[in-house]
Amino acid sequence: MDWLERAAKLRQWTGNGIRAPHKPLLFLYALGRFQEDADGALRYSAVEEDLKRLLVEYGPANRTTPAYPFHHLVSDGVWDVRTDRGAGSPGTGVLELRATGATGRLAPELRAALRRDPALLGRIARVLLDQHFPPSLHGELCETVGLEPAVESPTVPAGARRQRDRRMREMVLTAYEYRCAFCGYDGRIGAMPVGLEAAHVRWWALDGPDDLDNGLCLCALHHKLFDRGVLGVGEGHRILVSQKFVGHSPAARQHVTALAGRPLTGPRPGTSPIAAHHRSWHTEQVFRGAPRPTPA
Structure with missing residues (x-):
């Protein structure tokens, strides 16, 4: 079996x-x-x-x-x-x-x-x-x-598992000029970017394509918060912050709540911004609750 x-x-x-x-x-x-x-x-x-x-x-x-x-x-x-x-x-x-x-x-x-x-x-x-x-x-x-984190890669029957496009990461990071679209972080060590990731707006696991218009360059922190529904992208490609998020420290205010309503950084002109249907999917399926109002 x-x-x-x-x-x-x-x-x-x-x-x-x-x-x-x-x-x-x-x-x-x-x-x-x-x-x-x-x-x-x-x-x-x-x-x-x-x-x-x-x-x-x-x-x-x-x-x-x-x-x-x-x-x-x-x-x-x-x-x-x-x-x-x-x-x-x-x-x-x-x-x-x-x-x-x-x-x-x-x-x-x-x-x-x-x-x-x-x-x-x-x-x-x-x-x-x-x-x-x-x-x-x-x-x-x-x-x-309670599972051991080091789970093994499976041998899945043919047709049961999609193959990722390995070019996705470089394509997204290049389009966003190696900066986090939420906070602008652009860290490098030597010539290599560190702490920057290509996030899928519509999750790859749920049929999200490896296309630029389904990608965001995010730092590791904001990628995690984006996938947990704390952050999202709304109309006009402005950042959404969930009202359910609670953080009282200066760091939480600076790196999360203060982002509400800010425009995304990137992508550079001439490249594809996030497609509306991928943004809608994330807002409906992942983003938690209502967004915070934009500060005056």
Whole structure:
């Protein structure tokens, strides 16, 4: 049985183009708990708050419930649910999952495969991370779910994994003249830029192209904040700062809140600015809450 292929082809809700990482987040959480206790089961009432936090931190802005993936992941053949009444999930109702003592864990065949080949766990985790989240979030997501960060690169079936265009980074950094589009940082050591990255506006993991009009040159700090939804790009290519961001230090004010309403630095004339449909995707799918008003 090809567990990497199953991980790569999780069936997900696709309504209105809204990203739905509910199943991948539960799967990653279950892999982390398997590392901790290979024989343990996850009682819904005990892990509900953990799963809620994962969905709030790494899921879409719209409200949702962890009961959905807890029930529906069974259909992908990687997850098993039992209740006080026996095998099978009672449904997606939170009250039913709590009342029936629903517990879930990785499917028996998958648990056996992970025991035979411990490296398989890292390869499955890499598939889930690569297909659903940007690289800037991989490390902290692994820590959050209790996975070892050093997950392995998988061998994924042909056609299941796109190939990145290695020219993207140089193309974006050149267009933005090696300066962060948010703060203007342009550090180098010798001739080499340091701390500058090519960010995808629409995440590559979710079909974002390796095109200049989907790229931003950002310093490492602002890349992370952009992918976490603290920062965004609005109309007129001006910087959005989420009202949900809280920071009281002079550094937080200088590097984050003071950016609200500022125009982007770059790209240079004659090159492609961010396409409107990629900006809209990020605002709707990643940016958190409402933007702060522009200072007078």
